[in-house]
Amino acid sequence: MNQWGRDLALGFRFAFAGGREGWTRALLTAVGVGLGVALLLLTTAIPNALAARDDRANDRTDITYSGQVPAKADDTLVVADADTDFRGADIRGRTLEPEGPRAPLPPGVDSFPAVGEMVVSPALKRLLESDGGALLRERLPDRIVGTIGDSGLVGSADLTFYRGGQGIGQYVDGAQVTRIDRYGDPDPYETDMDPVLVLLVLVVFVALLMPVAVFIAAAVRFGGERRDRRLAALRLVGSDGRMTRRIAAGEALAGALLGLVLGTVFFLIGRQIAGSVEVFRFSVFPADLNPSPALALLVAVLVPAAAVLVTLLALRGVVIEPLGVVRTAKPTRRRLWWRLLLPLGGLAMLYPMIGQGNDDGEFNQYLVIGGVMLLLVGVTALLPWVVETVVARLGGGGVAWQLAVRRLQLSSGTAARLVNGVAVAVAGAIALQMLFAGVEKDYTKDTGYDLTTAQMEVTTGGGVELAHATEQLRRTEGVRQVVSHSEGYLGDTRLDPARTSEVTVGGCAALREVADLPTCRDGDVFAVRDAEWDTDTPQLARPGTTLYLDPSYEGDVRGREVAWKVPEGIRKVATHKDLSGRERGGFLITPKALPEAARPAMTGRAYIGLDASVPDARERVRNTAAALGPLVLPHDWSATQSNERYDSIRTGLFVGAVCVLLLIGSSLLVSQLEQLRERKKLLSALVAFGTRRRTLSLSVLWQTAIPVALGLLLASAVGLTLGAVLLRMTDTKVRVDWASLLSMTGAAAVVVLAVTLLSLPPLLRLMRPDGLRTE
Template sequence: MSRRSGTGWAADLALGARLVFAGGRNGLLRTLMTALGVGLGVALLLTSTSVSTMLGGRSERTAARDDQFFGVDQPPPGDRTLLVMAADTTYRDAAIRGRLLQPDGAHPPVPPGLTRLPGPGELVVSPALARLLDSADGALLRPRLAHPVVGTIADRGLSGPNEYAYYLGTDRLRPGGGTMRIDRFGTEPSGEALDPVLMLLVLIIFVVLLLPIAVFIAAAVRFGGEARDRRLAALRLVGADTVTTRRVAAGEALVGAVFGLLAGAVLFLLGRQLVERVTLEGISAFAEDVRPSPALTVLIVLAVPALAVAVAQLALRRIVVEPLGVVRRSADRRRRLWWRLTVPIVGVALLAPLRGGIDQTGGPVNQAQVITGVVLLLVGVAALLPWLVEAVVGRLRGGSVSWQLAIRRLQLDSESSARMVSGVAVAVAGGIALQMLFAGVQHDYVRATGQDVSRAQTMVLVRGDLAGADAGSLAERFRSVPGVDRAVSVLDATVSPVGSVPDEYGERPGTLLRIADCTAVRELASPDRCVDGDMFQIVDDQSPARADLPAPGQQVELGFRDPETTRWTVPSGLRTVPTRTDPSGSRVTGLLATPGALGPATLHGLGATVYLTMDLARPDTIELVRNVAAGIGPGADVQTLRATEEVTRFAQLRRGLYVGVVATLLLLGASLLVGILEQLRERRRSLAVLVAFGTRRGTLGASVLWQTALPVLLGLALAILLGTALGGILLALVGQAVRLDWSSIGAMSGIAAGVVLLVTGASLPVLWRLLRPTGLRTE
């Protein structure tokens, strides 16, 4: 076939496209494998571009139902106002959003997702919470929400389909304390600005999660490369020149990329329907929120075919397509190392000027410079891996039959194996670097709470009016819970001067009065002695400002709200004692009385704090404690005390990294399986010949394992080397000392190795089928 002058590039591309379908069943299978490999990558890219819409939809719905307007003047009671109290709880580490609602009039606001407010004692729940309450797993939760369910919260009132949430109607709320009066639901969605260090983490996470996908897509378009090269040699035999063969190769690559885009769209749409069944770290998403960004979708549609054509053209540089065959990688020409090292070196050079220039209070991060530098360093893993595999396997000799079969195959064609595992190596390198960065900066985002977990592990706060409460019986209710070793209860009230004017919410300004027995007194103060009937003034010696405490003999009123107050005269002879940091880390000043000095049974407006020492290793204990607290009052809040706490945004990014890396490695594992199956299919005749000559099936299975495992081990070694180097550079950017996080390195490498082992094991059934005598048949 001589090339006519009238034949243009369009005709050559069309010829390449026709050749894809002219190869019979094998040609179609090759195209299908390419489309599936590319499609898996495209599906994850489309999912990644949907993250912003998923988070945006979640943010809009949570803002639309917001009812906690702190720092804003509350409206006066009226026909269109509503009292609301947060009644969140936790069950089995799952957060449950709860609200108590009480209308002031006939036309109160209704939260999104509800058609009407529930009446007193009526419960409206989310679909996920309804399923939990109806299941055997919700047995310990049902006593906490023992009210008739009269409705279900619609989707627009939920952050996600699997959120646990409820609204409970009541008539027991009073203004003040934790109760707010509102005349509307909803605020404007607002995004909290990230400091430069967190922004750096976001940028690196973005690169680490998406770059391995791009690397694998580049490898997937080369599936069936040997058969493609033979077709190009046939074209040269009938007269096509080099330019024509390159255009034909581009046409074949375009067909695989286009089919990959279509497969990716189908996989994305199928996965989109399943997204509502998945909950990660307590976060779920509605299928309608999983919408790719239009601009990024267009970029993917254009970039994937362009990448396919570029890879096809670069692959032709490594071979010589002549009329009588294909010559690959002649023995006297080894892969050049210099340009492969240049890629990560340039990345280091880009990042080096930023050393020590990024901190929590600094200026904005140069995002383009950071992204480019990190991309080049990680691309260096993919660039160096083929050279490393070739250099190592070229020096290996001897061993078992299975080992020799694997090594000989790698010596003949190490590029295909290295190409398949390069995406995994890039993901591991990026994950190691990120984990090092997280570990290096976490001390800036993990802060001491001041809570003393050696004295108590749980604190129960009871808001509302505990009229006639007794601290001893309150503590005894918790002491009876299996797993609770100790319970210390304190009653809280407010002391206000007689005649003080309540504010617009009916609350009086005043001083804290705490009522506790002597055991509890020693948790709150440091008296030299204590007997029932004593009363103390507690002052904070560490605070330069002293509280204005009521004087002995002064008449005061107990209670923070009219008309439920009690007249009382502060007794003379009060002993002043220093305050003590309580188990929750608080230091308070005020009055401290034992029950004998002031009988709490006659008082109104009491709250309570209960400190519990308990065995947190028993999972049911904390749930039983929450049930007891719910039985005391609807506003009871059970808090687990912790010595440290993590900044919310930092914790969210850490969870996002974990979820993203695991999802990426699983996708790469699925894609790697496609690549192994394609290699096995291309080698089916040679494998069948080996079996026909007496090679054991177990030997061939072991050879496939070695052929996959060796590039993976070399890739992991390279990933650890460059990943720790990148992690050290990132730590230098934020001014932190370089420390190796061996646990993260081991975890990332272990997950990657496990994925590869699972993939190789999944390919063995296909290998056994290909070893049948029918594998000798050819078309």
């Protein structure tokens, strides 16, 4: 152990005291390792960031839909939902009316805003004050009197506001308007994720972290060839082969330790930047990104250990002698059999879980992680063999092609290392895309909305007349048509009715949207027959029966029940799907047949068809709704609705993919610059002999393009295989999304092309005859 320590320490000294060659290589290694370490630290910090976001979201919870509404007191607060959207961005809003001096303040708010005032998040304030927020300012005209602190926001880009209200306590219903005596959900409802979602999380983490590990392993070998030649001098002063390899490992260790320092700096800089950006509508505060101490320590131990291990393994096939390094001799052909064992072992670990789906309990997490890792590591093992085998068979061509091919034939392993990370990232991305596309139908349901007729819905409340709201919406720019009706419930008694039925009130045109009416005129009443789940209406729809509109439940005697007698001329009609995609039951009543006293108890709904040619038509509808009253809420319609947790996992994948893509580009650029630095004298010699610069530039492009093309082909094959196995594990039919596959490989190719173009300026500077000068 003492000898190991002395040799590693000597290599450590060579890295920083061995002249420009030594510290340049150490710096390149540190930058490559540092980028990977920064992303690893970010990954270890994500669980804490998500937990912090969830805690703040729970702390500001007010509308819980639990139905348990406290009585009015001096410590209660009336809260009304005022959420809205603006050009695809969700804005959380609440209207507040304190009922006493001890009413609870929302987190991050110092005092309640008065009527006509509001407090907003910093991000919303910037949006309202920007030129692009003019339409939103019309919707939120209240005077801004303060900003919400970080404790009341889930992220730095959170769009939230609280405004003052008056007279909304009379509309408390426990859902849209509620009364609370404290903030926070006392009984947060959490359900365990089903096995398929757990599988998605596991595969996302493995697929995103594997390229990082591959890049770190490649970074510690930067400048390997020139380092090995320098190590030959050590043999002249008496060191043996093992000691020389340990000294080389010490050099790699120095670069890795410096990489840990740079990685920490990169992470701290990135953490500050993260507080000012939003990726896929996901934002955090810098303080949220705190890596777990245990995981951070694991990174700090594994990265230097990996540097030493990778270096020792890489030097097994290199003979370092006093007179040089035996690397230029023709190497033995790489063997294929042991390389196939890795992906085959991965398939063997995943095979027992094929067909399991959601019905056979949890997937074995260790088998999933191990199997996916082996398949992705198999890419790094197979790619050098593939590159060597293919380039060995490439023949003649132009001068640039021959220069590139010959270079690849001499050092195919170096070329493969350059592409390994890209190939692993693409293989994982293809498998994930197949898995997400395959299970999407299980977590996405059809809403049933008739989007050909209506694209938005506006719900009226707070005493707003539906007829007035409908007229205002029709006058809104961008509105093509409006179909409206009101809804309510009736029962057989005033309090806690045994039988209930729904009521739909509207003109004949509106009622024809929900049922098949033979004839209709104002004053008619209809009862829907044979409606699914509606067993009470046939008992209630007997002429002369007295029913009660807006009955009270669970002892909540509101005194707003209105008696209504079923008329003699009631007719039975058949129902059909309405614009919202559901079949209505109960009673259909035209306006003249509804008692005037019952109108305030009805909830109005307006279905709005938009003119797609009018810009910001949806925003104008929302502005009209806001002008009608604080309890008039618009809703966008969409063809499908996704599971919230599924969407969260998919968003996490997109955020992680962006980070990995940035790492790929940065690491490839550093690797490319290191390769050019290695070949500085060779390029200068070729220029001195008269080789055109365009020819050399094309040769560098071919040296990159050939391994990348082979790597993407191998990644596609492994990714498709892994994706098919994962789909069979979820008991889903295997289907290849070719568009996604091409987009994944295309994105990787674009990154490599961009890196190649960025490396051309330093390449041109290196291609000068004076590069042959030495000291």
